[in-house]
Amino acid sequence: MFTDxxxxxxxxxxxxxxxxNDNYIQLWQEKIADKILMTSYIFTRIATYCSPxxxxxxxxCFLNPEFINQVFFHGSIAGITLITTFLLRxxxxxxxxxxxxxxxxxxxxxxxxxxxxxxxxHKYDFDFSSWPVDFSWPxxxxxxxxxxxxxxxxxxALQLLSSPSRLIGFIALHTFGIxxxxxxxxxxxxxxMHQNLQSGRRSLITTFGGIRYKLKTIDGNFIDSxxxxxxxxxxxxxxxxxxxxxxxxxxxxxxxxxxxxxETHHSVLGWNHPGFGHSTGIPYIKQEQNAAETVMEFxxxxxxxxxxxxxxxxxxxxxxxxxxLAKQFPDVHAVILDATFDDLVPLAIPRMPSIVENLVILxxxxxxxxxxxxxxxxxxxxxxxxxxxxDEIIAxxxxxxxxxxxNHLLESLLENRYPxxxxxxxxxxxxxxxxxxxxxxxxxxxxxxxxxxEQTNSFPSVTGNHPSNLGDGWSDQNKINMLLYLANRYxxxxxxxxxxxxxxxxxxxxx
Numbered sequence: 001m002f003t004d005x006x007x008x009x010x011x012x013x014x015x016x017x018x019x020x021n022d023n024y025i026q027l028w029q030e031k032i033a034d035k036i037l038m039t040s041y042i043f044t045r046i047a048t049y050c051s052p053x054x055x056x057x058x059x060x061c062f063l064n065p066e067f068i069n070q071v072f073f074h075g076s077i078a079g080i081t082l083i084t085t086f087l088l089r090x091x092x093x094x095x096x097x098x099x100x101x102x103x104x105x106x107x108x109x110x111x112x113x114x115x116x117x118x119x120x121x122h123k124y125d126f127d128f129s130s131w132p133v134d135f136s137w138p139x140x141x142x143x144x145x146x147x148x149x150x151x152x153x154x155x156x157a158l159q160l161l162s163s164p165s166r167l168i169g170f171i172a173l174h175t176f177g178i179x180x181x182x183x184x185x186x187x188x189x190x191x192x193m194h195q196n197l198q199s200g201r202r203s204l205i206t207t208f209g210g211i212r213y214k215l216k217t218i219d220g221n222f223i224d225s226x227x228x229x230x231x232x233x234x235x236x237x238x239x240x241x242x243x244x245x246x247x248x249x250x251x252x253x254x255x256x257x258x259x260x261x262x263e264t265h266h267s268v269l270g271w272n273h274p275g276f277g278h279s280t281g282i283p284y285i286k287q288e289q290n291a292a293e294t295v296m297e298f299x300x301x302x303x304x305x306x307x308x309x310x311x312x313x314x315x316x317x318x319x320x321x322x323x324x325l326a327k328q329f330p331d332v333h334a335v336i337l338d339a340t341f342d343d344l345v346p347l348a349i350p351r352m353p354s355i356v357e358n359l360v361i362l363x364x365x366x367x368x369x370x371x372x373x374x375x376x377x378x379x380x381x382x383x384x385x386x387x388x389x390x391d392e393i394i395a396x397x398x399x400x401x402x403x404x405x406x407n408h409l410l411e412s413l414l415e416n417r418y419p420x421x422x423x424x425x426x427x428x429x430x431x432x433x434x435x436x437x438x439x440x441x442x443x444x445x446x447x448x449x450x451x452x453x454e455q456t457n458s459f460p461s462v463t464g465n466h467p468s469n470l471g472d473g474w475s476d477q478n479k480i481n482m483l484l485y486l487a488n489r490y491x492x493x494x495x496x497x498x499x500x501x502x503x504x505x506x507x508x509x510x511x
Contacts, residue, residue: 225271242310314336339393343373
């Protein structure tokens with residue numbers, strides 16, 4: 001039995017309640033209450049965001065006493081309505097036998113999170129704030145982190161006070177900037193996606209046997225994650241792979257790239273960025289890194305996957321977390337970066353007014369430097385880049401495939417690994433290849449006589465220690481051929497826009 005949606009049972013919390021799809025229980029009044037509470041929550045957040053403007057207006061006498069009285073009058077009515085809604089809904093749950101069973105299962109799990117109690121609890125989908133923690137860092141490591149964080153914050157405060165430009169950039173990022181980079185962390189988008197996320201989570205559980213887990217990061221955030229275990233389906237479960245999916249800046253595991261990964265019939269672990277969906281926190285760069293490391297540690301220590309059997313799959317801005325994990329855990333099986341950029345700055349500048357270009361550069365470089373290329377260059381294992389030839393997000397000019405920032409990511413990766421292959425002429429030919437797609441790329445390979453079998457014999461593997469001496473002493477033509485062969489091997493074109501689900505056959509290049 002899987003309930004449609006259950007909120008936290010404590011009556012003193014805002015989201016208390018239960019809804020069921022059973023035909024014999026039609027609690028329509030609770031659905032209305034849910035809408036009222038969610039709408040009230042959104043308006044509260046909007047009022048919080050607008051509070052500086054309201055105070056400014058009040059200071060300019062735009063808000064007169066009569067208007068203030070009207071606000072208090074209507075606010076009182078809204079408050080009475082909300083209190084009445086809480087009471088009615090709480091009473092409905094108090095007499096609901098199904099809710100009583102759930103409440104008892106939850107209390108049992110909170111008192112003793114045993115295997116049996118955990119199994120009972122996973123029958124439900126309820127408010128994440130009441131979910132028991134499935135993984136957390138050792139207390140001594142948390143204390144050490146907090147101590148180091150205090151020292152870091154003190155140094156940061158001194159830097160901000162000594163540099164007005166840094167201070168402005170810091171304020172810009174911590175007010176509206178982070179929402180522009182990660183719109184999925186905004187309450188409004190969560191409000192719009194709420195029903196879809198609920199439906200997607202239910203589908204992962206009922207269709208694929210997904211299990212929801214709550215992970216506590218070292219900095220105190222709680223990460224909402226979903227695990228689909230396919231090991232029992234494999235002949236040798238010890239060799240089955242785990243794909244860790246990291247979503248884009250407006251993606252959630254409930255409705256994101258997990259749908260593609262589960263089609264591989266390997267185990268899949270999805271998670272939501274800090275501040276996304278039911279995950280707590282804000283996706284600042286340090287919180288993002290801590291969340292990613294927590295997911296990885298959970299996969300290794302609790303789910304019992306060795307790094308050698310883990311594939312990191314990052315889509316769009318999720319490529320940053322995936323590349324960061326590849327740097328931190330160099331023994332992972334492979335990395336797939338789908339529709340990912342090399343550096344955030346070139347993408348951020350065109351999307352902001354030219355007058356604030358210097359502020360954008362400073363803000364990104366100082367406080368949210370999502371430099372995927374730097375991370376992935378420190379990983380020496382198999383890498384697959386997926387370039388979407390009609391990408392309207394990662395390309396500076398969607399009509400020009402050569403402006404796709406994935407091209408720069410590939411160039412940086414190849415030059416870091418095989419510097420001896422790069423000459424002025426070979427680089428020019430590489431960019432000619434990157435400026436085309438599909439059949440045109442194949443024609444260019446044929447034009448330069450790139451023979452896959454011959455190149456494979458010369459270079460049978462893309463792994464090993466880097467930088468490599470491959471190409472040292474070779475002729476320019478041989479360098480060009482090998483460079484084009486490697487480019488075609490490391491990057492695969494997908495003729496689609498940015499948000500199209502990735503077909504499962506692309507995973508087979510590395511799995």
